[in-house]
Amino acid sequence: MNRILTDPAGRLPLEEPRWRRLSRAEIEQFVRALQSAFEVVGVQEQGRRLTLARLEDPAALILEFAPQLHSPKKFLFPNWEKLFRFRLGGGVLLEPERAATPRVIFGMHPCDLHAVQVLDNCLFEGEADSAYRAKREVTILIGVDCVPDGHCFCTSMGTDRVAEGFDLFLHRLDGGSYLVQTGSRRGEALLCHYAPLVGARPGEPPLPLQVKQCPTRLDLPLESLAPLLEKVYEHPVWEEVGARCLGCGACTMLCPTCYCFNVEDRLDLNLAGGERVRTWDSCQFDQFTKVADGPEFRGNQGDRQRHRFFRKYKYLWDKYQRTACVGCGRCSRECLSRIEPVPLLNRLFAEQARPAPSLSPGAEYRPQLAEILYVAQLTETEKLFRLRLPQPIEFQPGEFLEISVFGLGEAPFTIASAPVAGAEVDVVVRAAGTLTQAMHRLKPGDTVGVRGPFGNGFPLEQFAGRDVLLVAGGMGLITLRSLLLGILARRERFGRVLLLYGARSVGHYLFRDELLAWHRGGELDCRFAAGQGENPWTVTRGDITHLFKDLDVVAERTSAAVSGPARMYRSLNPLLFRLGIAEDRLFLNLERHMKCGLGKCGKCRINDICVCESGPIFPYARVKHLKEAIER
Amino acid sequence: MKPRVGFFDFTCCEGCQLTILNLEEEFLELLELVEIVEFREILQAPAAALDIAFVEGSIAGPEEAARLRRIRERSRTLVALGACADNAGVNALSHFRAPEELGESAFGRVVEGIEERLPRPLECFVAVDARVPGCPIDGREFLGLLQALLVGRAPELPAYAVCVECKLGEYPCTFEQGTVCLGPVTRAGCNALCIAGGDRCRGCRGLVDNPRSQPYRQILEQHGLTVEDILAEFRIFNLPPEKS
16 A cells, blocks of 8 residues: 555556456445555445545445535545644644545546646645645545536536546446546556456456536636636626625535635643644635734625636636636535526626627628718828718727728728717828828718727816826827817816927928917917927927926826827836826827727737727826837 | 632523533533632532633523622623523513513413513623623533633634534535525534534524625525514524614
8 A cells, every 4th residue: 555655656647548347346345455555435325415425334335426515625625624733831842743544535526636636736836735735645536427417517617527637537337337447557556456356357448538418508618717707807797796695605615626724723621732723714704804903805795706706717727727616516506695607607708798790790890981071281291081970979089990992901090080979070191101192182072981989098087177288299199189179178177288299390280270279279388399390480499308398287286198109208208207297197199000990900919908909098007017018 | 820710690591501511521621720619500609709700691680680790890701601691592582572471471470570671681781701602502612712711812703604514514505405594694603503403593693793684685585484584583592783
């Protein structure tokens, strides 16, 4: 026995697993032989129920059992575990740990074998938990096939069968005998030593994998669970679940992979010594997250349930690419309030899922036709187009449209007009490539293709009641014009409004008439800079940073919106922070080539952020960690 | 000098003190640690000052209240022993009947001196430092509390519900058998004794600190109980706050 358990390679899988036939009588003989050297635990009837417990009579061993049964966790990571004994008085004395009991768990369903691998992941990581390791190393795991019930969803979790992590596995054959599959070197040694007749038997061909049917199924693949949860942290479902939850912790007590624990000292009656024990604890309990002299940081039951789901399906998946749920169904089987993972996850998935497969594939890429109402030449190279869309839209300043000229393609253009609901919008187009040059040739009455609006713009509400500093470089003014028109439409809601605008030359200024009108109107304070060329307006010479000299803003009540080429942010942001603008009060326009607008094509992805989905307008705090956003 | 300990009883069945005597060997070991100076079940003469007074029973009349106050005055620590002392226990069911009706049902006649709003728990009359809940108490929990008091550790009761111990004991859920159970809202510490014995939990240990009453009520309603049934179930051992 000792040699079997102490072989350092004992738990390694066999290079060629062997399959041998054995009868029920031989199984019982095998158990009896094992009992000479191991404590054998198996499923048996006790009182009114089935339980996994120490087996006295091999004939009592049940190998075909329903999954409604506590998991083998109680033997590998028991609820009550002495860590060490201590004595008090005359110096503290810690007694050494005693060796763990060599044990055979005879009959574990595949899901529970998977659960042991989860425990291994969690408890062996870093400083390995030696109390668990001691038990794990001297515990032989013998698997057995199961028949799922209505709560099982192992087929969705990929845990209905198991390829490794067991020493032996019993497959039931028609007619009452079994095929035993060896899964480890020590499993093979065990069989040869304690069931020599079976061990000497010639191998048989492996069984074809059996297909199991669970009526409870996830509608989404396992790999999608973590990304799904990522999106639903703030979802109201957690509050709903919290309102139904009794906080009884049955879900975690019964879970074969939950291992959170408490540690406490239990004194002997004579107070001369005692033991430090660990007992199961639960994230669902009051006081689990209690901090000395403070409140619980996860006191709300909805937050506690969310934590359980995130631990099971996201956090450990992110770490080990293995969910901490094995689909055994114990949590839903035991929950009086019927908090069940599969319907909950399916519901979240259904809400998140895109509309059902379209009958016209590619519809989301199909533009609608918009009529050009009006064209104005803004500069030598830029024209303003007023479009009439087939139906009214609502948008925030900073959102964009995808505009196509059929035959030449499609490109994103920021909406330059005021953020009011309607069917007429302005865009500004600089003639640069073939598409934009073609657009410049269009006249009122012509049509273009339009999709959108897309993206997320400036949160106008967050600017209300505050001073607003707008900083535009070159074509960046297009976006800020929309914001500015939105502000001017309800001017009384905002404090002081200051516009800083810089371009290569005064000739490159967009919306010149409006700039002059704004400047003269007194509703906002406009300051202009130009690097070169004639200077009919006698603006500040140099780039836009020159406008920051002697700039008088009250930083604590100022929100800033900045829009310009990426290189502009590198020099501007430090100036803004020197003024004292808060990171979450600074909004940047990070437009990239947002080719599809649907978060798919990847062309506008800055590190891990998709500009068309999350932007193009971002609070600085959200993007400051992105190396590609501002550094380049 | 060993700490001096006394046991006292008011309106009760004295079952909690019997539970302590039934600890037998552990009770004898206990005597190594403390000196029991008053215990009507085994001793006669009263003593002076006490380190710890264990008080069983609820307070059913003014003379009981006065005696309790005198015990409080001469005890450093006062512990409510058992459900009657802790929350008035089954005695408090009398709150829901008129005094005449009570006299009639117990003695066959109207009895003078049955007061309304009595019996009540100890804490309605004196400061209670610690408590051992249950009807009767759990002997081990009593020992644990005594140890905590002796080593100067704040005594703690489980903050979780009986369901936890029921699951750990692998007992089939009483709800599954169509029986309603107070386990989900009742403080653990009894090792789900009643459920192990085939009964349901009737809540003798009192509610957990934070009972999830709303979801629990929904579950009871799903099992066909009305609000009146639910209250009757609660009242067996849990005196509603407005009555105490």
